[in-house]
Amino acid sequence: QKEVEQNSGPLSVPEGAIASLNCTYSDRGSQSFFWYRQYSGKSPELIMSIYSNGDKEDGRFTAQLNKASQYVSLLIRDSQPSDSATYLCAVSGSGTYKYIFGTGTRLKVLA
C-alpha cells in the first residue's frame, strides 16, 4: 500500500464547476497535510495546508481533513482553465521530518 494515494486522473471538469480532488494516507500519526499545484514544466507551489479535522477555506479553495478516515480533499470552486495543473497531496509523517507526496491528480478545466 502506498503511503499517500491519489487518483492520477485526468479529472476533467467544465469551466465554472467544482473540482474535487481526493487523497488518502496510511500513517495514522500524520500531523500536517498540504496541497500543492504544479503546472507543466514548473515546480510545485503550496496552495493549502490543513492540520485539524474539518474544512479550511481560502478563496476558491477548500481543504477538508478527516483523520478518522485518513483522507484529505481539495475542492476548487468556480474552476478556471488556469486551474489546469497537477495537484499533489503531501502528508507530514509523525516525527519523521519528511513529507510524503502522492503522485498527483491531473486536473483539466475545459473552457
Place this chain on the structure above:
Amino acid sequence: KAGVTQTPRYLIKTRGQQVTLSCSPISGHRSVSWYQQTPGQGLQFLFEYFSETQRNKGNFPGRFSGRQFSNSRSEMNVSTLELGDSALYLCASSLGQDSGYTFGSGTRLTVV
C-alpha cells in the same frame, strides 16, 4: 524576498561521472529537503537537513549524498551516475516540519 535558488538549471552528464547540485534556501529557513521527480515515480524524498544535520533519508542508494552548510545552503552529490538518475531534482526549504515547502526551480539532470 528571494526564493529558493537552485543551480545549475540543466546538466548533461555521462554514465559513471559524478555531479553536485546546489540549493540556497529562503533566508531564515533552516530546513532544506531534496526530492527526485520522474514521470513514473512522482516526487521521491531523498533527504532533509536542518541546521547542518541530516534528520531523515529516503530509500536511495548510498551514491546519493548531501550536506548543509552553516548558512543553510545545501548541496547534493550523486556519484557513479546511472541512466536511471536522469530526473528533475528539486530542493525545498521550510521553517519547520509543520510548515509548507517553497520549492526551487529544480535542476534537470540528463545522464547519457
